[in-house]
Amino acid sequence: MARMPMTKIPTAATIDDAPLISRTLARAFDDDPMMRWLFTGDASREAGLGRYFTTVFTRQYVHHGVCERTDAAAAFWVPPEAQAKAVPDAETIQELQNILGDRAPLFRDAVETAAQHTPQEPHWYLAVIGVDPAAQGQGHGAALLRSGLDKADAAGLPAYLESSKPSNLPFYEHFGFTVRGELRLPENGPVLWAMWREPRCPAGA
Template sequence: MGVRVRRADERDRGQVVRIMEEAFHHDPVSAWVFPDEAHRRAVHGRFLGAFADAALDGGWIDLLEDGTATALWLSVPADAPEEDDTPARMREVTDPGNERVELVGRLSAEAHPRGRAHVYLLMIGVSPERQGEGIGEALVSGVLDRCDRDGVPAYLEASSERSRRLYERLGFRLLGRGVDLPDGPSMWPMWRDPHTG
């Protein structure tokens, strides 16, 4: 599928957050972090905005030109620090009284592989009316093609069974056990070595 993608910048932040809010409003992990739907609607944009800021600062954001899909990527060096206060900062910025904001970040960080440079698909979102058209796969495939050419692995955490199946089709494999959120859904850490030949 041919999609027209451009690199987003700070001016696109609001649009990126809007796409992510629409795509993740009913996501199992988002619903666990913010179980009250009215509260989720009020603070979810701040939560997703923190991810957008991280990608703008330490990676890049791909944005479909028609404004219906976006992918947030980070470049992770081999010597990335083990300890990071990002989960605590996210809680402070997003929803200070909600310990789940910090917990999901800490549990994800514990599962994240260290010691090898890679690209990290932090989040990908497709507007609900465009889901199922192959847009997400096309957005990810372009980056994976570059990873293959450059010999760079990729990592992500799938937050639903549907996304996990998509990533398996793209060559990702499960990496150890899932991240089980207390009394909540699972996330699946997944790794993809670059394909050669």
């Protein structure tokens, strides 16, 4: 039986998509420098990342963000009016600490370091975007990024993200992002590149 082709049309993600999204993102972030810094065991990384992404998706972003997926990728955006609500509550923090174990303090320090450099002006924040490596280069990530940026542009707002993977920077730059700064995470952690994109006029405006 022939395999059904994977669709790369962005659709709104629901909580029922959590298993697909967590598997996709666990694979996507397996070689991410920040995630390798937090999840150090090669054998256990995929399972740990799966639990991590399940937690942040089902407890935070699906309720307070704009979450979209294709058959092989997912993206979580947070518009400005939701950013105060999209922070983890006490139960979520406890769950993340259980997942991260002795790396939990590093995670907390990384979040606090990044938060100190978050732009104060209203913006759309790209919290997470990832593509299953088996489908990279097929346009899934571009479709999700373009969908979110269209929403930011329609609102007349800039967009912001952080990336710890230098090979991803040209991809974001292709869509109009520029590097705004470099943040070195504590305890010999990786560099985070803070990237910013000014809004563009929607087509036909």
